[in-house]
Amino acid sequence: MDYSSSTQQCDSETTEPVPQENLIDLKGLEPQLPNINQLPSSILLKIFSNLSLKERCLSASLVCKYWRDLSLDFQFWKQLDLSGRQQVSDDLLDKIASRSRNIMEVNLSDCRNVTDTGVCVLASQSPGLLKYTAYRCKQLSDNSLTALASHCSHLQKIHVGNQDKLTDEGLKELGRRCTELRDIHFGQCYKISDEGMVAVAKGSPKLQKIYMQENKLILN
Known part of the structure; x- marks a missing residue:
């Protein structure tokens, strides 16, 4: 039996190109790694809401x-602690104020590097601010309160204890x-007297809570 001819025949058959329509594309069968960004933005925002500001x-x-x-979504900047x-x-x-006008609450307590300038800028861009807290910010003065009064007329709560100026x-x-x-709250604000407290009381008919401590100029 002549095996050489059959071998040559097999070799010639195997070298023939396979038609493209008979090829199977295996790329589509490769496992795809999940991508968190494929989630709806509403789900990602919910996840982000569990993160701290930092x-x-x-x-x-x-x-x-x-x-x-x-x-930077607006919902994360409503309450700024x-x-x-x-x-x-x-x-x-300044950067925060330029990105969001939806701030409703801000707490700057013990932020020693913030000055009246920063508070004034923030107030000017936060017309809906309702609650302002700044304990122990001794560097702040009346300029901050004036800016808040001018731009944030809907304020309901102000806690600024221990501010000497x-x-x-x-x-x-x-x-x-x-x-x-x-x-x-104006506790330990030693330059505030009856005159200032009377002015606030007369202009704020909805006032419910007043906290004063060690205010030596408050007599009545």
Whole structure:
């Protein structure tokens, strides 16, 4: 039997090109890794809502442009708690104010690097601000209260205890413009007297809570 001819025949058959229609594309069968960005934005926003301000701003927002945009979503800037963060400055408040006009609550307690300038800028861009807290910010003065009174007429709560520079002039501005005030805290603000408190009380018919402590000029 002549095996050489049959071998040559097999070799010739195997070298013939396979028609394209008979090829199977295996690329589509490769396992696809899940991508979190394929989730609806509403789900991602829900996930982001469980992150702290620091985690959103210093971690999540740096992953990609999409996550940065999600981190800046207006819902995360309604309540702004920056208390105790020494890296908070006037420049940061300026950037926050330029991105969101939806801030309703802000806490700047113990932010020693924030000045009247930063508070004034934030107030000018936050017309819907309802609650303002700034304990132990001794560097702030009446200029901050004046800006809040001028731009945030819907304020309901102001807690600014232990601010040495505040005087009756700042309280008079609040009394003139902030008729929605319900809760005020001016404890250990040693330059405030009866004159300032009377001005706030007269201009705020909805006032319910007044907290004063060690205010030596308050007599009645």
